[in-house]
Amino acid sequence: MTRQTTLSRRSFFTRFAAPALIAAVAVTAAPAIVPAAAEAASQTYRDGYRQGRRIGREHGYKDGYKGAYKASYVDELLRGRSAFTTKSSRSGDYVRGYKAGYRKGYVIGYQAGERDGSRHGRHDARAWKADLRDTMRRCMRTGRCDF
Structure with a gap:
């Protein structure tokens, strides 16, 4: 049970x-x-x-x-079938070195551009705010608001 x-x-x-x-x-x-x-x-x-x-x-x-345009342009100049290509025995090494340097330079340039762009954008925004602040102060003092 x-x-x-x-x-x-x-x-x-x-x-x-x-x-x-x-x-x-x-x-x-x-x-x-x-x-x-x-x-x-x-x-x-x-x-x-x-x-x-x-x-x-x-x-x-x-x-x-x-990026693709630049890379293909560089490839065409370095390896393409034109009169300007290098035909020496070192050309393979040169191409590899150039590409590695280009990649590294691109990263460095991108980071520098990012840093400068950030700084310039911040500076421009602060200048714009300062101009707006000055305009508003002038408007409050003189009563003429021309904006």
Whole structure:
């Protein structure tokens, strides 16, 4: 008889209590999950994603095109079938060295351009804000707002 009671408690748990417990956890966890999904699926998110993807593709294409163009141009000058190619026995070594140097120089130049661009952008933004601040001060002092 005791054994029968234990089995009925187990069957009660597996048939009713466990699904109810799972449902209760799902109901309490759903509000935490739904806002993230709703934010991800909001119209402004989709618009921003679409715009960022479009601009990112344009910039990536331009950079990739420029890089591929330069690389193929250099390859054609170094190995192509033109009168300007080098035909010496060292040309293979020269080409390998040139490519390695070009890659290294490209990375150094890219980093320097990134650093300078960041600095120049920051400087230009500060200058623009200072000009705007001066214009607003002049506007408040004189009452003439010409902007």
